Amino acid sequence: MKNSESPRIHQAIKIATTAHEGQLRKTGEPYIVHPLAVKKILEEWGMDEDTIIAGILHDTVEDTNLTIENIKTEFGETVAFLVDGVTKLGTARKGMKDLDSYLPETKDNLLRLLIATGSDIRVLIIKLADRLHNARTLSALPPDKQQKIAKETLEVFAPLADRLNMGRLRVELSDIAFSYIDRRRYDYLKKLIETRNKSSAKSLKKIEKEVSDILTKEKINFEISGRIKSVYSLHRKLEKYNQNIDAIYDLTALRIIVDDITSCYLALGLIHSLYTPMGGRIKDYISVPKQNGYQSLHTTVITPDKKIIEFQIRTREMHEYAERGLAASFFYNEQKVTENYKQGKIQHLPTNLLWINELQAAAAGLRAGKKVDIKKLKLNLFADKIFVYTPKGDIVDLPKGSLPLDFAYRLHSEIGSHVVGVKINGKMSNLNTHLHNFDVVEILTNKNQTPKTTWFDKVITSHARQKLRAQLSKIPKKSIIPSKKR
Numbered sequence: 001m002k003n004s005e006s007p008r009i010h011q012a013i014k015i016a017t018t019a020h021e022g023q024l025r026k027t028g029e030p031y032i033v034h035p036l037a038v039k040k041i042l043e044e045w046g047m048d049e050d051t052i053i054a055g056i057l058h059d060t061v062e063d064t065n066l067t068i069e070n071i072k073t074e075f076g077e078t079v080a081f082l083v084d085g086v087t088k089l090g091t092a093r094k095g096m097k098d099l100d101s102y103l104p105e106t107k108d109n110l111l112r113l114l115i116a117t118g119s120d121i122r123v124l125i126i127k128l129a130d131r132l133h134n135a136r137t138l139s140a141l142p143p144d145k146q147q148k149i150a151k152e153t154l155e156v157f158a159p160l161a162d163r164l165n166m167g168r169l170r171v172e173l174s175d176i177a178f179s180y181i182d183r184r185r186y187d188y189l190k191k192l193i194e195t196r197n198k199s200s201a202k203s204l205k206k207i208e209k210e211v212s213d214i215l216t217k218e219k220i221n222f223e224i225s226g227r228i229k230s231v232y233s234l235h236r237k238l239e240k241y242n243q244n245i246d247a248i249y250d251l252t253a254l255r256i257i258v259d260d261i262t263s264c265y266l267a268l269g270l271i272h273s274l275y276t277p278m279g280g281r282i283k284d285y286i287s288v289p290k291q292n293g294y295q296s297l298h299t300t301v302i303t304p305d306k307k308i309i310e311f312q313i314r315t316r317e318m319h320e321y322a323e324r325g326l327a328a329s330f331f332y333n334e335q336k337v338t339e340n341y342k343q344g345k346i347q348h349l350p351t352n353l354l355w356i357n358e359l360q361a362a363a364a365g366l367r368a369g370k371k372v373d374i375k376k377l378k379l380n381l382f383a384d385k386i387f388v389y390t391p392k393g394d395i396v397d398l399p400k401g402s403l404p405l406d407f408a409y410r411l412h413s414e415i416g417s418h419v420v421g422v423k424i425n426g427k428m429s430n431l432n433t434h435l436h437n438f439d440v441v442e443i444l445t446n447k448n449q450t451p452k453t454t455w456f457d458k459v460i461t462s463h464a465r466q467k468l469r470a471q472l473s474k475i476p477k478k479s480i481i482p483s484k485k486r
């Protein structure tokens with residue numbers, strides 16, 4: 001234990017250790033190892049003391065004799081509220097039955113879940129820290145549990161981290177999960193990245209030097225470093241580009257961090273004076289940030305030696321925010337963000353604070369006994385994604401505009417190939433019906449059904465398209481009924 005730790009944190013560790021006494025993790029270690037790991041993650045994210053204490057205590061109410069009342073007496077209202085929120089979220093995932101009291105009028109589990117956490121977003125941050133440590137120690141679990149947790153991590157928690165602009169977390173969660181879901185592919189791509197990086201190391205060094213020289217000459221304060229693409233994001237990109245690795249230009253990128261926005265644009269100009277920018281590949285996420293608040297300048301250039309390389313240019317603040325996201329906005333407390341905004345160091349306040357405010361208002365309203373209009377409650381968080389449920393209540397996320405066959409292929413390619421119909425929210429529906437947020441989708445199959453070329457018109461995801469193409473290629477040509485449309 002560190003000496004710098006506050007008496008309250010000390011006390012929380014003592015209480016949690018006693019409460020979990022005798023319990024073991026699946027790894028064989030004493031249970032307390034887990035809450036302490038969660039504590040460390042929350043500290044790394046720069047969270048406040050109440051959140052750290054709640055992180056230490058997060059499993060006590062569900063798994064030990066400690067009660068919320070005990071926690072309230074010892075650590076106060078806020079910590080008790082946070083622990084209660086994390087506990088409810090755990091229950092929520094199992095069936096959400098006790099969340100009925102929150103929103104009896106809706107069966108939308110994810111919405112309930114978000115409102116339960118929305119009242120204090122720190123609940124979600126503790127949950128993400130909890131999930132991160134569980135993912136890191138996933139090898140201790142039996143294979144079926146590993147698959148289930150890996151899938152959920154990839155489908156719910158990694159997108160959530162992305163929405164909170166917690167880039168570093170998103171990368172770690174999705175890479176761990178993907179390594180369990182498709183080990184061979186993971187190993188293959190990891191190797192591929194390494195090999196490619198090794199062979200480009202020399203030319204990269206040369207480019208790094210040329211750029212450093214010109215930035216120094218122009219008296220721009222900077223840091224430069226290589227950014228290696230994550231395995232899972234390469235996998236996703238390869239799916240999008242028909243597995244053509246040569247179409248992927250950002251396998252390695254150079255990242256330049258400068259003092260202010262003016263220097264970002266100056267650096268961009270200098271890079272373009274050295275190398276030829278590729279058309280259509282200059283992206284100004286500083287003027288127009290991504291929806292999750294991400295800011296940076298991106299450009300892909302061709303060097304005289306015909307090397308293609310991507311540059312990402314941003315300020316220190318933008319970098320912190322891209323890596324740590326929402327947690328960083330706690331770290332750099334609101335005042336600092338506002339101060340930077342006033343001084344012109346950042347042009348936009350973090351956009352994600354908007355939906356958090358909205359969610360918090362809804363949750364506060366509910367607690368005060370007010371009726372909340374669910375339809376009016378916009379979930380900006382998932383604006384370009386929808387979440388639908390299997391009849392068993394598992395959550396699947398899909399791009400907006402997805403159709404039943406996209407969903408079916410997402411569940412399993414064998415389910416996809418045998419689709420004969422679909423029930424949406426209990427009603428028989430057409431395969432051309434767009435799915436909506438929180439729909440419960442039941443796929444009807446028949447073992448005699450075979451995939452059809454006409455189905456290409458009924459899918460929008462590259463995943464479904466790819467599976468369908470693979471299945472059709474195995475069917476003898478003459479039995480394929482040609483599609484009228486192309």
Ligand code: MN
Nearest residue numbers: 034058059130
């Ligand atoms: Mn836990």
